[in-house]
Amino acid sequence: MSLVVQKYGGTSVADTEKIKNVARRVVATREKGHQVVVVISALGDTTDRLLELAHSISRRPPARELDMLLSTGEQISVALLSMAIHELGHDAISFTGAQVGLITDSTHTKAKILRVEGGSIEDSLRQGKIVIVAGFQGVTVDNQITTLGRGGSDTTAVALAAALGAEVCEIYTDVDGVFTADPRLVPEARKIPRLSYEEMLEMAATGAKVLQLRSVEFARNYGVVIHVRSSFHEGEGTWIVPAEESMERAIISGVTHELGEAKVTVQDVPDRPGVAASLFRALADANINVDMIIQNVSEDNRTSISFTVMKEDAEKAAQISREVAERLGASGVTVDDGIAKVSLVGAGMKTHPGVAAQMFEALAERGINIEMISTSTIKISCVVRADRVEEAVRAIHSKFGLEKGVVFRE
Amino acid sequence: MSLVVQKYGGTSVADTEKIKNVARRVVATREKGHQVVVVISALGDTTDRLLELAHSISRRPPARELDMLLSTGEQISVALLSMAIHELGHDAISFTGAQVGLITDSTHTKAKILRVEGGSIEDSLRQGKIVIVAGFQGVTVDNQITTLGRGGSDTTAVALAAALGAEVCEIYTDVDGVFTADPRLVPEARKIPRLSYEEMLEMAATGAKVLQLRSVEFARNYGVVIHVRSSFHEGEGTWIVPAEESMERAIISGVTHELGEAKVTVQDVPDRPGVAASLFRALADANINVDMIIQNVSEDNRTSISFTVMKEDAEKAAQISREVAERLGASGVTVDDGIAKVSLVGAGMKTHPGVAAQMFEALAERGINIEMISTSTIKISCVVRADRVEEAVRAIHSKFGLEKGVVFRE
Numbered sequence: 001m002s003l004v005v006q007k008y009g010g011t012s013v014a015d016t017e018k019i020k021n022v023a024r025r026v027v028a029t030r031e032k033g034h035q036v037v038v039v040i041s042a043l044g045d046t047t048d049r050l051l052e053l054a055h056s057i058s059r060r061p062p063a064r065e066l067d068m069l070l071s072t073g074e075q076i077s078v079a080l081l082s083m084a085i086h087e088l089g090h091d092a093i094s095f096t097g098a099q100v101g102l103i104t105d106s107t108h109t110k111a112k113i114l115r116v117e118g119g120s121i122e123d124s125l126r127q128g129k130i131v132i133v134a135g136f137q138g139v140t141v142d143n144q145i146t147t148l149g150r151g152g153s154d155t156t157a158v159a160l161a162a163a164l165g166a167e168v169c170e171i172y173t174d175v176d177g178v179f180t181a182d183p184r185l186v187p188e189a190r191k192i193p194r195l196s197y198e199e200m201l202e203m204a205a206t207g208a209k210v211l212q213l214r215s216v217e218f219a220r221n222y223g224v225v226i227h228v229r230s231s232f233h234e235g236e237g238t239w240i241v242p243a244e245e246s247m248e249r250a251i252i253s254g255v256t257h258e259l260g261e262a263k264v265t266v267q268d269v270p271d272r273p274g275v276a277a278s279l280f281r282a283l284a285d286a287n288i289n290v291d292m293i294i295q296n297v298s299e300d301n302r303t304s305i306s307f308t309v310m311k312e313d314a315e316k317a318a319q320i321s322r323e324v325a326e327r328l329g330a331s332g333v334t335v336d337d338g339i340a341k342v343s344l345v346g347a348g349m350k351t352h353p354g355v356a357a358q359m360f361e362a363l364a365e366r367g368i369n370i371e372m373i374s375t376s377t378i379k380i381s382c383v384v385r386a387d388r389v390e391e392a393v394r395a396i397h398s399k400f401g402l403e404k405g406v407v408f409r410e
Numbered sequence: 411m412s413l414v415v416q417k418y419g420g421t422s423v424a425d426t427e428k429i430k431n432v433a434r435r436v437v438a439t440r441e442k443g444h445q446v447v448v449v450i451s452a453l454g455d456t457t458d459r460l461l462e463l464a465h466s467i468s469r470r471p472p473a474r475e476l477d478m479l480l481s482t483g484e485q486i487s488v489a490l491l492s493m494a495i496h497e498l499g500h501d502a503i504s505f506t507g508a509q510v511g512l513i514t515d516s517t518h519t520k521a522k523i524l525r526v527e528g529g530s531i532e533d534s535l536r537q538g539k540i541v542i543v544a545g546f547q548g549v550t551v552d553n554q555i556t557t558l559g560r561g562g563s564d565t566t567a568v569a570l571a572a573a574l575g576a577e578v579c580e581i582y583t584d585v586d587g588v589f590t591a592d593p594r595l596v597p598e599a600r601k602i603p604r605l606s607y608e609e610m611l612e613m614a615a616t617g618a619k620v621l622q623l624r625s626v627e628f629a630r631n632y633g634v635v636i637h638v639r640s641s642f643h644e645g646e647g648t649w650i651v652p653a654e655e656s657m658e659r660a661i662i663s664g665v666t667h668e669l670g671e672a673k674v675t676v677q678d679v680p681d682r683p684g685v686a687a688s689l690f691r692a693l694a695d696a697n698i699n700v701d702m703i704i705q706n707v708s709e710d711n712r713t714s715i716s717f718t719v720m721k722e723d724a725e726k727a728a729q730i731s732r733e734v735a736e737r738l739g740a741s742g743v744t745v746d747d748g749i750a751k752v753s754l755v756g757a758g759m760k761t762h763p764g765v766a767a768q769m770f771e772a773l774a775e776r777g778i779n780i781e782m783i784s785t786s787t788i789k790i791s792c793v794v795r796a797d798r799v800e801e802a803v804r805a806i807h808s809k810f811g812l813e814k815g816v817v818f819r820e
Contacts, residue, residue, distance in 0.1 A: 016463065016466045016467050019467060020467065050486070053426065053486075053490060054489075054490065054493060056426045057426050057429060057430065057490055057493045057494050057497065058493040058494065058496060058497045061493040061496070062492070062493065062496050064503070065489045065492045065493050065496070065504055066489070066493075068485060068488065068489035068492070068504050068506075069485075069486060069489035069490065069493075071485075072482035072485045072486050075478060075479075075481075075482045075485075076460070076463075076479060076482050078478065079464075079475045079476070079478035079479035079482075080463060080464065080467055080479065082472070082475045082478070083464060083467045083468040083471040083472065083475050083476075083479075084467050084468065086468060086471070086472050086475070087467065087468045093474070094475055094478050096478075096555075098508070099553055099554075099555075120553070143509055143530070144509075145506075145509075
């Protein structure tokens, strides 16, 4: 009997009717002869409502207490899903993160998973039960409740799949899989049947919302096969699998975009060794994830450094940068939240040097100005004005003919 | 530095403004130099809303999953209160029942407290923190979340006060204390300044809603001093203390009433040894609390047995009674939910045999029919029609002149 981990997001359990639908889907999997572990998020907008409650009491609620509060969202949904499965005549048992021994570090609201003890899950599976686990949450070694932050439930699912040796980790979502571009922007975008971890990592890192970066990293590190699929029908979605040498590799996987970032610029910094280190060490110590980093060519031994961070971190990043800037003798720090990032991802592009040029041409043809560029072996990202990003995505998608079918390497 | 345990009910934390009020009150106690442990219930009608959610999914949700669901209510309120206290510049930390090691048996939805480990509370108090504990919930030895059922938060507070050796357990409520009768029915009712555990037990058992029976039993068993007081002002409420020989003892403490019970009658039972035992063993095994029990005088070796239970248990009690009745050859079972119980409580009445007669006269003078009578050394209860109970309470209160002052023993 093979073990399947299924993860359903907040929109899949937004109301009691939807919870009953998820219960039916879970039971159908069980009746096919699989052992099933289900990870779910909080119901619909529960997390937002809890955050609102917290902010009506405190402008800066302590992170530990925020975790205490937010973790109730998933606890409610697991209990309700378990009831719905019982109602269908199957035996189910719900667990909090603490109860399954999902041990994290103590970085409240952004905790990282250290290990999964999982004993209670295995006992329950042996007893023939369907196991339902609260996503997004864990517990420190000294029994403090933590939450995993952005993408937490996906990461919970992948971590459980790794710990339990599941055959597959199914991520259910309201779209059919991973697409060559956001279908709301590009109606001709195609579903990608198969992606390597590396391609999916770049897609996620550059704005594909369907899977969270952390969960893909976790899957890659532990070799967990992910199947991203629709919660509305039985059709195949996108498989995320290890890259195989024999695998035919598409040059281009897709075009992604990200509107959630802001650009911080430290102006007129003395160009001497250690400057960038001081700045990014300070940001790292404050647990701020920096995405793109650009340092200008030095003039008169002075330079400027720009970087992008998530918008919610921008204020904090700017404040830290101002402190560092003052110490370093920089002239000032500016924040620009009118930017967007458009990226082209594909594991095949590293052997095709013309890809970058073709992408820049697509933007130039539309008169879209590029403000920052960042490349890796399998992606190219450009920062443009936020109000031009949809046009940019469409232009690049069409330039590479992604609507016509997979672009294979020769 | 003395330790005070304070308990605030759901109406005291019904919205964020009220939570802030509770925070101010807690901080004021801390600033007087006390160590403070706060126990709170779920916000306002949260528990009802969660129950509604559960019942929209399942007519009979499994008790374990119900506990998983309901326990989130208190977890939300402790986190919010902790944030509100931080906002006032004091250090606070919130805990679930599981986190403070409030260990219960595994009777889900009605769990009994086995012990309180409390280590995390003592550590936090030593660090100068205000400790906030989720009422109404605990955890089994194998880490399953339980709830304590009716009166659970009061019991949590008293259990913590006992375990931590608190000076007093303050129960905050929306009334000024314990009264000689419900002031909504009897405007002349007086606040009782001091009651023994035994008197309070009978008051609670017979319908005084201000304190739950279980918590008073717990307080008596472990010698915890309770102060029932208003959450709206600083005035003294009612102290619940051990009975002292030297204490002047009022003959009558008060008149209580209870509308929450139903009467179940097993008719025409063969009158032979073991009949009552079979019936009440079956009810006890189903965890149904039986209040009054009356067995009629036997005629032709057949009798009838009536008992009262809480209305929400009536259907289940009737079903069990029908099974037992069939086995015993009884003719049938009836349920009557149009009853109410009016009781007179007072530790002094045992040496005053005229008290019962005077109570029955008060009812007779108003033409109120008595359907069942039950007595103990310190209380007399009568079952009457529900629609006559308010009149009955007023009649008895006035008959004993309780509005005039404490009726002392000679």
